[in-house]
Each structure stands twice: as structure tokens, then as C-alpha cells.
Amino acid sequence: MTPPDAAPAFLAQAGWGNAQILPLAGDASFRRYFRIHDTARQAVLMDAPPPHEDPRPFLAIADHLIAQGFAAPGIIARDLDNGLVLLEDFGDIRVREYLDASPHEERAVYERAVSLLADLHTRPAADVPPYDRAVYQREAALLPEWYCPAVGLSVDEPGYTAAWDAVLTIVEQDDSPKVTVLRDYHAENIMLIPGHEQSRGLGLLDFQDALIGHPAYDLVSLLQDARREVAPEVEAAMIAHYKAIANPQGDFDAAYAILGAQRNAKIIGIFTRLWKRDGKPRYLDFLPRMWTLLERDLTHPALAPVADWFAANIPADKRHRALGGQ
Missing domain, CATH: 3.90.1200.10 (Aminoglycoside phosphotransferase (APH), C-terminal lobe)
Structure with missing residues (x-):
């Protein structure tokens, strides 16, 4: 669960340059997730590396669900070339x-x-x-x-x-x-x-x-x-x-x-x-x-x-x- 090489520059550009990157989870696909800590705030970094993964379908469905009042993670920043998405953090209570x-x-x-x-x-x-x-x-x-x-x-x-x-x-x-x-x-x-x-x-x-x-x-x-x-x-x-x-x-x-x-x-x-x-x-x-x-x-x-x-x-x-x- 080493953060992707492009993550520090992506986070800096998104205004999270001083954030700590901590492993959160992987899943059955190539996607990985990291928790991003920056003083009093936190977010989740999705690593969906191309060509294995494409985060655009996730972004489209998230927008659709949010528009209808459901709680999908809000999108804070995105870098589709590197498959990086910074998401609202829903916490730890699954x-x-x-x-x-x-x-x-x-x-x-x-x-x-x-x-x-x-x-x-x-x-x-x-x-x-x-x-x-x-x-x-x-x-x-x-x-x-x-x-x-x-x-x-x-x-x-x-x-x-x-x-x-x-x-x-x-x-x-x-x-x-x-x-x-x-x-x-x-x-x-x-x-x-x-x-x-x-x-x-x-x-x-x-x-x-x-x-x-x-x-x-x-x-x-x-x-x-x-x-x-x-x-x-x-x-x-x-x-x-x-x-x-x-x-x-x-x-x-x-x-x-x-x-x-x-x-x-x-x-x-x-x-x-x-x-x-x-x-x-x-x-x-x-x-x-x-x-x-x-x-x-x-x-x-x-x-x-x-x-x-x-x-x-x-x-x-x-x-x-x-x-x-x-």
C-alpha cells in the first residue's frame, strides 16, 4: 500500500500539500484507497490506476446519486490521467x-x-x-x-x-x-x-x-x-x-x-x-x-x-x- 508516485503533487495542487497519506484499503480490483490527514480535516484518496481502472464511471454515478439526495462521496479533486480522485471521507463505521x-x-x-x-x-x-x-x-x-x-x-x-x-x-x-x-x-x-x-x-x-x-x-x-x-x-x-x-x-x-x-x-x-x-x-x-x-x-x-x-x-x-x- 505504497502511495502512487503522482499522489504528492496531486494533493499539493488540490490544497492538501501538507497532508499525511495513510493506507486505508484495497479491494478485489486494482483500486486502492488511502486516508489523507491534514490537521483538522481528512479525505480519502482513490487510486484507480490506468489502464486497469477508469474512475470516470464512479464520478458519473456519484454525481447522479448526490443529485437525487443520496449520500455518495463528494468529489474534492480529480486527476483522470493518473487515476487519482480525492473524495469526501465517510469515516470508519461500515x-x-x-x-x-x-x-x-x-x-x-x-x-x-x-x-x-x-x-x-x-x-x-x-x-x-x-x-x-x-x-x-x-x-x-x-x-x-x-x-x-x-x-x-x-x-x-x-x-x-x-x-x-x-x-x-x-x-x-x-x-x-x-x-x-x-x-x-x-x-x-x-x-x-x-x-x-x-x-x-x-x-x-x-x-x-x-x-x-x-x-x-x-x-x-x-x-x-x-x-x-x-x-x-x-x-x-x-x-x-x-x-x-x-x-x-x-x-x-x-x-x-x-x-x-x-x-x-x-x-x-x-x-x-x-x-x-x-x-x-x-x-x-x-x-x-x-x-x-x-x-x-x-x-x-x-x-x-x-x-x-x-x-x-x-x-x-x-x-x-x-x-x-x-
């Missing part, structure tokens, strides 16, 4: 750690997060591409591309694509409105911040990959969290809360299960890739949870073609694997 310390607050905090989603889904969608069939299929294909070889399986990939084609039609043809889908809306990307009553005191992060899609997707992302265990009864209560306040159209339960299965298959592939290609074995620890969630989603009748494919191609003893030990 929902993940807060609930670890205060589990009795779980339902109240998740209810706020679900209510925020319902509010977002009433607003005009951002000017971003659609979450279409090609994207769904490309993401779902990460499981046979990365996980299956890692466990020594050669699988029916055309059959996998055909199974997803059969079920994704249900999502595409229902009457739900097309909404801004943040795509990574979960407890590690939501901050608890004072004020911001319109956004229920919740600060939003990591939304640069937003697309226009189905309202069930971010609800799945929140409640079938790859990194935090959400009890099935809490998940069910929050789905009911969303349905009560948003009155979604179409077969929402089917769409939720289909998008849950698609997302969980994608994440199993991504986390395997992070280990095999990028040397980040810590993500393997989450695979058992992801398989549990995926298998639960596959029990929905709407997912029968995909469930049949998994039954025929990935035996039970090839799931829930501690891959790093192979």
Missing part, C-alpha cells in the same frame, strides 16, 4: 463492522438499507448501459471458466448457457421497472454516517459498475452477502419489507431467486479467479457460503433448468471446496 459489534441492530440497519433501495428504485435511472442477457451470461460463465477447472471438472458449457437462457427470460419479461442497479450493494460498501436524513444515514460506496436492470438484483446483493452471514429469517423479513413498500411487479420471488443464483455463480467464479490468477487466496474462504446460497436459490421452481445442469455437471463432493489446499 455496516459490516457495526453489526459485528451490535448484532441486535441487524434488522433495524437492514431495514434502512432496504428502504433506501426502494427509494432509489422510484427515481430516474442513471445514464448507464443495460444489465442485459449478454452481461448476465458473461458473468454466469465465470463459474465453469474458473471454478470447474480448479476442481478438475470438464463440464457441458453449451448446456450451461442454454439453461441460463431458459430462466433469464423470466427476469427480462416481467413488468418490473428498469432501475439503477449499483451491483455491489452490501454491508462492506455501506457506511453509517451522521445526517443525510434523505439517505437514512447510509453512505454508498463502490458503485462504479452500475447498470440499468431489475430491482431484485441489489436486494439479492444486500441479503445474500458474500462476506457476511445474513440469517435466512432476516433475509425473508427484508424481502417482505421491500415488497410491502415498493409493491414490485411481476413474479418478484422468481426474479430474486434467478438473480441470486446468477450473482452467486458469478462470485464463485470471480473468487476462484482472484486466487488462481491474482494471488488473493483469502477469497476462497467465502466459497462455502456462496455454494450454500447458490444451492438454496436453485431450489426455486423457476430455476429448474439451471438446477438440473448443476446436478448433472458438478457433483456434491466438488462443491464447498477448500481450493487453496489442492
Whole structure:
């Protein structure tokens, strides 16, 4: 977590020349974050190095969310040539750690997060591409591309694509409105911040990959969290809360299960890739949870073609694997 070479000059030009640069976090991408201290003020430096990263989508979605009254980080300064962005600092209280310390607050905090989603889904969608069939299929294909070889399986990939084609039609043809889908809306990307009553005191992060899609997707992302265990009864209560306040159209339960299965298959592939290609074995620890969630989603009748494919191609003893030990 050494600061990028261009950071001191960038900060000086932005009026933060005497600031201290401290490591804050990295993530599954090439992005890194640093906390910037300057006497009584602080900010966050995003390092999104080109050509691997492009901060412009983040900036556009941040502007869109702020314009609609949601709490995305304000932009203090930017240097797009070097991929540097100085951001408003939302502090240290992430929902993940807060609930670890205060589990009795779980339902109240998740209810706020679900209510925020319902509010977002009433607003005009951002000017971003659609979450279409090609994207769904490309993401779902990460499981046979990365996980299956890692466990020594050669699988029916055309059959996998055909199974997803059969079920994704249900999502595409229902009457739900097309909404801004943040795509990574979960407890590690939501901050608890004072004020911001319109956004229920919740600060939003990591939304640069937003697309226009189905309202069930971010609800799945929140409640079938790859990194935090959400009890099935809490998940069910929050789905009911969303349905009560948003009155979604179409077969929402089917769409939720289909998008849950698609997302969980994608994440199993991504986390395997992070280990095999990028040397980040810590993500393997989450695979058992992801398989549990995926298998639960596959029990929905709407997912029968995909469930049949998994039954025929990935035996039970090839799931829930501690891959790093192979």
C-alpha cells in the first residue's frame, strides 16, 4: 500500500500539500484507497490506476446519486490521467463492522438499507448501459471458466448457457421497472454516517459498475452477502419489507431467486479467479457460503433448468471446496 508516485503533487495542487497519506484499503480490483490527514480535516484518496481502472464511471454515478439526495462521496479533486480522485471521507463505521459489534441492530440497519433501495428504485435511472442477457451470461460463465477447472471438472458449457437462457427470460419479461442497479450493494460498501436524513444515514460506496436492470438484483446483493452471514429469517423479513413498500411487479420471488443464483455463480467464479490468477487466496474462504446460497436459490421452481445442469455437471463432493489446499 505504497502511495502512487503522482499522489504528492496531486494533493499539493488540490490544497492538501501538507497532508499525511495513510493506507486505508484495497479491494478485489486494482483500486486502492488511502486516508489523507491534514490537521483538522481528512479525505480519502482513490487510486484507480490506468489502464486497469477508469474512475470516470464512479464520478458519473456519484454525481447522479448526490443529485437525487443520496449520500455518495463528494468529489474534492480529480486527476483522470493518473487515476487519482480525492473524495469526501465517510469515516470508519461500515455496516459490516457495526453489526459485528451490535448484532441486535441487524434488522433495524437492514431495514434502512432496504428502504433506501426502494427509494432509489422510484427515481430516474442513471445514464448507464443495460444489465442485459449478454452481461448476465458473461458473468454466469465465470463459474465453469474458473471454478470447474480448479476442481478438475470438464463440464457441458453449451448446456450451461442454454439453461441460463431458459430462466433469464423470466427476469427480462416481467413488468418490473428498469432501475439503477449499483451491483455491489452490501454491508462492506455501506457506511453509517451522521445526517443525510434523505439517505437514512447510509453512505454508498463502490458503485462504479452500475447498470440499468431489475430491482431484485441489489436486494439479492444486500441479503445474500458474500462476506457476511445474513440469517435466512432476516433475509425473508427484508424481502417482505421491500415488497410491502415498493409493491414490485411481476413474479418478484422468481426474479430474486434467478438473480441470486446468477450473482452467486458469478462470485464463485470471480473468487476462484482472484486466487488462481491474482494471488488473493483469502477469497476462497467465502466459497462455502456462496455454494450454500447458490444451492438454496436453485431450489426455486423457476430455476429448474439451471438446477438440473448443476446436478448433472458438478457433483456434491466438488462443491464447498477448500481450493487453496489442492
